[in-house]
Amino acid sequence: MTLDNSRRRFLRSLALGGSALALASCDRLAQGGSFDALLRETEKLTLRAQRALQGRHALAKEYTEADLSPVFRANGTQMPDSDEYASLLENHFADWRLKVDGLVQHPQSISLDELKRFAPRTQITRHDCVEGWSAIGKWQGVPLGRILDVAGLKPGARYVVFHCADELEQTLDGSGRYYESIDLVDAYHPQTILAYGMNGKDLPVAHGAPLRLRVERQLGYKQAKYLMRIEVVDSFAAFFGGKGGYWEDRGYEWYGGI
């Protein structure tokens, strides 16, 4: 039945063409413009709703040793590709210093040994990647709030920006360097720590040695690795893409609580 066949073919191409057209218009809507701006408004609603439900100090669930992932997947950079990092690593980070500056009263330059002299906090928490996988690990470090207290915040301080040693994307202008930012609510959260230990050992290079951020109520891309410098700011608009982080500049939400 050629008539039937051609009719069927026509209907099928109509359906396929229709859905292709619909999806193509979704693609167009997704690429900037007012609809994309509307979609981005959702992030504010999510942030406000979650903050209202959490309160300041609601803790992320802490697990037991029995729950630890047998293999904790290392993600993003596994080994920063720079001479500076290579020489720091060679020296077991004896020359590494964490700089704390920006809107602080007393800028700091803290060695790993000095960090370890602060009362440590150990927590077994779940790391949730934006992609959908989860891993449970044990982290040991110093609460970020302690470091900020030592440095003393200046009026106007609103965000803490984390500058990292790794370049996730090789670019000429340096915009491929990893960085992240959180606000002061998360910065002073009791589980927000600068971790130098993982699963009972020194933080491995693949997981961000010598120091990484743990901000447990948010997704994996917020957990910046290879920390070099902490900068307290009133706005992160001036950094790189202006969205407050490496992945944020590439389309992820700044608030990674969902």
Added chain:
Amino acid sequence: MTTPVLAGADAGNDTPVAPRRRLIRRHSLVVRLTHWLNVTCLSFLLLSGLQIFNAHPRLYWGQYGADADHAFFEIGNRADGDTLHGFLRAGPLRIDTTGVLGVSNEDGSPTARAFPTWITIPSYHDLGAGRRWHFFFAWLLFFNGLIYLGHGILRGHFRRDLLPDRDQLSPRHLWREIVDHARLRFAHGEEARRYNALQKLSYMAVAFVLLPLMVLTGLTMSPGVDAAFPFLPGLFGGRPSARSIHFVTASLLVAFVVVHVAMVILSGLWNNLRSMITGRYAISDEDTSP
């Protein structure tokens, strides 16, 4: 629409004796609005959800789950010389799905991606954009669901229209409905005034079980929500488990929609569509015996 309340004439084109046809009010405005908003939300949620799934197309059960852990379901690919083969694996079962799942054409060349471009939003790989679409429509679905549930409870819609009547729940009646559905025999006359029991049970399953489960498992995947409600991951056996339930429940919803749309078409497409648009549903008083 200007359909007359008594529309006996236009139904009698192919029957010698026109049965009397009355239009009854079937769906309230709130039910109609929330229904179509629901259709919109679920469509975008499904397509953007597949984009998100593509970022890590493996499902786990438990408190953790990543590449080194056992996945009970996976859409993946393997290289065989120069060619890529796509596969779907559920437990020990593995089927070759090259061309559709695991490996499909993107810009004309076979590309490793779980779901193909023609079923994801955006069509190209962009997890960030997929998440923006997903969360926007998730919020919309949430508010829409609140309105629907509030209206259904306060205005008696659930009690009156969705709760099966006593006579509909007898095993004999249920069996007859199953047989009638299988033979595509649908209710006429007075009996068509109410939903049949299978309809009621499936609508209740969707409204009170599947959709709330979608929302709850979706929320459980959020580390921020889990901090606010620490019982949530435990309720589903862990975040990876909640993610798996999210995927399975979405599949059940797709299955529901397939059957639902088929039934809408088979039991009178225009009458059903009109009732969900204008609220009016035609009932014919013709003799139901064959």
